[in-house]
Amino acid sequence: MVPISYYIMLSAALFTLGVLGVLIRRNAIVVFMSVELMLNAANLALVAFALQRGGIDGQVLVFFVITVAAAEVAVGLALLVAIFRNKRTADVDEVNQLHG
Amino acid sequence: MLQDYVPILVMFLMSLFVPLFVITLSALLGPRRSTKRKLAPYESGMDPIGPAMRRFPVKFYVVAMLFILFDIETIFFFPYALVFRELGLYGLGVMGVFLVLLVVGFVYEWKKGALRWE
Amino acid sequence: MQFALTDVPRILPEILLLVLALLVLGSDVFERWANTDAARTEQHRASASLAALGLGMILIIALIQSGYVYRLPDDAPINFLTNIVRNLQNGGPASELATTPILGAFATDDLTMIGRLVVIAAAFLTVLLTYDARPTANPGEFYTLIIGSTLGMCLMAGSSELIMTFLAIELTSIPLYVLAGYFRNDRQSTEAGMKYFLFGAMSSGILLYGMSLTYGYAATAAVTQGSTGNNLTQFERIRELVAQAGEPTVLLTLGMLFLIAGIGYKVTVVPFHGWSPDVYQGAPTPITAFIATASKVASFILLFRLLTTTFPVLTGAADVIIPVEASTFTGWTSLLALLAFLTLIVGNLAALPQTNAKRLLAYSSIAHAGFLLMGLVAWSASLAMDREAGIASLLYYLVAYTVMNLGVFGVLYVVDQHTRSDEISVLNGLARRNLGLAVLFTIFVFSLAGIPPLSGFFAKFYVFMAAWQAGAEWLVIVGLITTIISLYYYLRLLRAVFIVPPDTDAPIPTPRWMATSLVLSALLVIVLGLFPNIILTIIDNVQAVAGR
Numbered sequence: 001m002v003p004i005s006y007y008i009m010l011s012a013a014l015f016t017l018g019v020l021g022v023l024i025r026r027n028a029i030v031v032f033m034s035v036e037l038m039l040n041a042a043n044l045a046l047v048a049f050a051l052q053r054g055g056i057d058g059q060v061l062v063f064f065v066i067t068v069a070a071a072e073v074a075v076g077l078a079l080l081v082a083i084f085r086n087k088r089t090a091d092v093d094e095v096n097q098l099h100g
Numbered sequence: 101m102l103q104d105y106v107p108i109l110v111m112f113l114m115s116l117f118v119p120l121f122v123i124t125l126s127a128l129l130g131p132r133r134s135t136k137r138k139l140a141p142y143e144s145g146m147d148p149i150g151p152a153m154r155r156f157p158v159k160f161y162v163v164a165m166l167f168i169l170f171d172i173e174t175i176f177f178f179p180y181a182l183v184f185r186e187l188g189l190y191g192l193g194v195m196g197v198f199l200v201l202l203v204v205g206f207v208y209e210w211k212k213g214a215l216r217w218e
Numbered sequence: 219m220q221f222a223l224t225d226v227p228r229i230l231p232e233i234l235l236l237v238l239a240l241l242v243l244g245s246d247v248f249e250r251w252a253n254t255d256a257a258r259t260e261q262h263r264a265s266a267s268l269a270a271l272g273l274g275m276i277l278i279i280a281l282i283q284s285g286y287v288y289r290l291p292d293d294a295p296i297n298f299l300t301n302i303v304r305n306l307q308n309g310g311p312a313s314e315l316a317t318t319p320i321l322g323a324f325a326t327d328d329l330t331m332i333g334r335l336v337v338i339a340a341a342f343l344t345v346l347l348t349y350d351a352r353p354t355a356n357p358g359e360f361y362t363l364i365i366g367s368t369l370g371m372c373l374m375a376g377s378s379e380l381i382m383t384f385l386a387i388e389l390t391s392i393p394l395y396v397l398a399g400y401f402r403n404d405r406q407s408t409e410a411g412m413k414y415f416l417f418g419a420m421s422s423g424i425l426l427y428g429m430s431l432t433y434g435y436a437a438t439a440a441v442t443q444g445s446t447g448n449n450l451t452q453f454e455r456i457r458e459l460v461a462q463a464g465e466p467t468v469l470l471t472l473g474m475l476f477l478i479a480g481i482g483y484k485v486t487v488v489p490f491h492g493w494s495p496d497v498y499q500g501a502p503t504p505i506t507a508f509i510a511t512a513s514k515v516a517s518f519i520l521l522f523r524l525l526t527t528t529f530p531v532l533t534g535a536a537d538v539i540i541p542v543e544a545s546t547f548t549g550w551t552s553l554l555a556l557l558a559f560l561t562l563i564v565g566n567l568a569a570l571p572q573t574n575a576k577r578l579l580a581y582s583s584i585a586h587a588g589f590l591l592m593g594l595v596a597w598s599a600s601l602a603m604d605r606e607a608g609i610a611s612l613l614y615y616l617v618a619y620t621v622m623n624l625g626v627f628g629v630l631y632v633v634d635q636h637t638r639s640d641e642i643s644v645l646n647g648l649a650r651r652n653l654g655l656a657v658l659f660t661i662f663v664f665s666l667a668g669i670p671p672l673s674g675f676f677a678k679f680y681v682f683m684a685a686w687q688a689g690a691e692w693l694v695i696v697g698l699i700t701t702i703i704s705l706y707y708y709l710r711l712l713r714a715v716f717i718v719p720p721d722t723d724a725p726i727p728t729p730r731w732m733a734t735s736l737v738l739s740a741l742l743v744i745v746l747g748l749f750p751n752i753i754l755t756i757i758d759n760v761q762a763v764a765g766r
Contacts, residue, residue, distance in 0.1 A: 015423075042423065053438075055450055061380060063176065064385055066175060068385065071392055074165040076415050077165055079399050082411070086405050087405065208244075
């Protein structure tokens with residue numbers, strides 16, 4: 001069996017990549033994808049811990065995370081479409097009406 | 101030992117023969133009138149040749165979003181299907197509530213015309 | 219452990235909220251597109267009145283259930299009415315059932331009840347504010363989203379399990395993303411929605427990662443101890459496992475840090491506050507009021523429950539001035555003290571140069587998050603009495619904060635409806651254009667600034683006292699200094715209202731239900747300030763829960 005720590009290290013790496021993606025990338029869709037990566041990194045850790053423990057509550061949480069992430073992406077895409085209609089861009093740097 | 105796998109063999113054979121049968125049948129019976137459109141590769145109604153970075157009608161996004169939502173919700177039915185005997189009426193009630201909520205959402209999007217293509 | 223029928227009255231407010239949300243949505247399903255202005259207004263008002271009536275009724279039911287206003291005596295005569303009240307109160311926080319959370323996931327104690335009441339009241343006042351407003355597109359959806367998000371906040375206040383926490387936070391946030399961007403054709407609104415979404419999604423990612431680490435710590439601890447307890451995701455279960463394992467490890471500390479960061483986003487604590495000025499400014503004003511008040515209340519209650527029930531091992535001390543190095547990090551109170559320090563400084567200083575009233579109030583609301591954190595910092599006190607003072611001051615502050623912010627944003631909304639702008643300059647000469655509105659505005663702003671007879675003053679005073687006794691004297695001094703700084707920008711608002719002459723003398727009308735909402739908020743601000751004991755006696759009930 002693969003040791004749990006390997007999973008955790010992979011999940012930490014994925015999470016870091018996700019955070020970096022959110023902070024660095026400018027296209028809103030890519031930012032969404034990075035957020036998804038963060039969520040899935042957490043999912044991986046949850047499943048790994050649940051496997052180690054032989055419990056199911058961690059896995060159940062993963063189910064909920066998957067559905068919630070889908071709902072979140074639907075809302076995010078809808079907002080993006082609305083922005084695109086107004087501004088014709090998906091670049092988060094150009095969405096800058098509000099500042100001060 | 102091997103006898104346990106007989107149903108799988110039967111299914112394998114079935115899934116081999118039924119399509120073969122249907123294809124042969126349609127080759128023998130079907131009329132063949134080729135047009136340019138019919139000969140083009142099938143791309144779900146899209147134009148198969150052209151630039152890849154093209155804008156899609158926004159309608160696709162709406163349908164895709166709705167599809168994702170309802171598709172993902174089925175994730176809860178799979179675990180339920182495994183244990184529904186143990187859960188009995190209680191589980192049925194819980195899933196009933198879940199389903200009612202889904203259906204309300206579905207009726208709303210339907211009545212508001214989110215599924216209308218035109 | 220199964221859901222029993224006796225659990226139904228315990229979550230009756232939540233069930234009713236769900237039913238109301240479906241009703242409001244359903245009432246809108248068969249409506250045709252309204253083409254004329256009159257038809258649109260009528261459609262909007264139909265949805266608004268249904269939502270307002272429903273929320274009002276749920277608020278009353280929750281009040282009866284809580285038993286705070288009237289507690290049915292044991293020897294009351296048995297008739298139809300008393301039976302209803304008795305059954306309701308049996309599901310309330312005072313009954314024996316309330317000591318164990320439903321399915322281990324949802325506690326129905328006093329803390330939840332207070333959270334529920336505040337959140338539902340905030341939703342009610344928000345809906346009243348929007349009743350007379352310009353009609354929105356698809357009003358049914360608009361109000362369903364508000365009610366759905368209220369439901370999420372109620373669940374957040376009571377959640378005592380990681381799964382429930384995550385779901386409640388998302389149920390709260392996702393409708394709020396949509397609501398912030400509700401005016402699809404308005405660039406500012408869509409931008410606010412987008413920013414809120416991006417930051418919110420990132421914060422839930424961080425929160426979830428924290429959950430996975432905490433869960434992981436509890437899971438490994440259980441294995442080494444050979445314990446067979448299930449439901450590791452419960453807060454209390456995690457605490458037990460931590461206690462069994464003895465020393466907290468890096469994994470647990472990291473998990474806690476991520477959890478605090480994730481919830482810190484929602485309550486606009488300083489390193490995580492970046493989204494809030496933009497979102498508050500761009501979102502429709504009543505939604506800004508709702509986001510600023512209700513979602514913060516629910517998040518603070520959740521933060522409190524999470525930290526005190528799951529991480530008592532890591533409480534730490536708050537008397538360290540700035541615990542930057544890892545060696546001086548003793549627990550979450552010292553971390554929160556640092557965050558409170560930053561929040562107070564940044565929130566109050568950044569508010570000074572603002573020219574947009576909503577943006578100014580957004581920074582003011584960040585600053586208030588700093589004061590609220592001081593209530594949590596007080597948890598580091600060694601005496602149980604001082605800790606209880608901390609939670610009481612936190613809850614009192616939350617209530618006061620909610621009513622005064624709803625009020626102040628409400629006044630801005632009334633002005634905005636008339637002038638279509640929310641710069642400070644549109645407030646110019648408000649006293650001459652609508653004296654009543656100006657007086658209400660003054661009450662709210664004075665309360666925000668902490669001027670004596672109003673509830674804002676007492677809230678600040680109480681929080682300072684609790685933090686002082688917990689040994690965070692340095693933080694109280696910072697709080698006092700920043701309070702004085704804050705007077706400057708609050709008085710700038712009042713200067714516009716009373717001194718600067720307006721461009722026109724045209725009166726600003728106050729529609730009836732908006733006025734009702736504002737007057738209700740103002741009354742609460744005054745009454746709670748003059749007689750804080752009214753709700754302090756209620757808040758005292760929480761101590762039994764929190765002290766455990």
